[in-house]
Amino acid sequence: QVQLVESGGGLVQTGVSLTLSCAASGLTFRSYAMGWFRQAPGKEREFVARAGRSGAVTNYADSVKGRFTISRDNAKNTVFLQMNSLKPEDTAVYYCAADANSCSGYGCYDRAEYDYWGQGTQVTVSS
Numbered sequence: 001q002v003q004l005v006e007s008g009g010g011l012v013q014t015g016v017s018l019t020l021s022c023a024a025s026g027l028t029f030r031s032y033a034m035g036w037f038r039q040a041p042g043k044e045r046e047f048v049a050r051a052g053r054s055g056a057v058t059n060y061a062d063s064v065k066g067r068f069t070i071s072r073d074n075a076k077n078t079v080f081l082q083m084n085s086l087k088p089e090d091t092a093v094y095y096c097a098a099d100a101n102s103c104s105g106y107g108c109y110d111r112a113e114y115d116y117w118g119q120g121t122q123v124t125v126s127s
Contacts, residue, residue, distance in 0.1 A: 002026040002116045004096050009121030012086060020081040022096030022118055029077040030054075033099040035114060036070060036081045038092035038123075045095065047109035049081060059108060064090075088127045093120040 008020040022034070036048040049070035050059045058070050069082040079096055097114035107113055 002098070004098060004116055004118035006094060006096050006118045006121040009094060009123045011124045011126065013126050014087060016086055017082070017084045018086060018123065019083065020094055020096075020121060020123070022079045022081075024077045024079070024096075024098065027098060027116070030074045031100065032115075033103075033108075034070075034072055034079040035097045035099060036079075037095045037097060037111060038090075039095070039120075040089075040092040043092075045111050047111070048094070050099075050108055051079060061109070083123070086123075086125045088125045091123060091125050093122050095120045 003025045004022055006020060006022045008018065010018065012018055030053055033050060033052050035050040037045050038048050039045040047061050048064055049068055051070045051072050055072040060068060067085045072079040096118045098116040099114045103113050
């Protein structure tokens with residue numbers, strides 16, 4: 001029933017920008033906080049960014065803060081991740097996730113907090 005579908009990944013050069021999209025269906029989108037995670041080869045899935053239900057409150061991992069922007073369009077049931085100044089270390093599969101519950105502190109960045117996940121989209125940044 002619930003489906004999250006990421007799109008917009010690809011192969012890009014260092015320093016360029018890329019915007020990912022995640023389309024949600026089967027849930028009341030505005031009732032969920034939304035997050036982006038990524039997983040690089042040989043590493044565990046890590047938190048990237050989170051947007052509260054309205055999108056007014058956002059949080060970012062230190063590694064992307066100032067470069068990435070999370071936003072959402074509740075009328076379109078879509079969350080975005082704008083990625084600027086991309087680096088090779090940003091190379092990973094990027095996943096969006098939906099969180100129905102409240103959270104606080106570092107718990108908001110734990111993958112176990114999130115209830116639904118997309119299948120991911122590959123982002124590769126060449127050096």
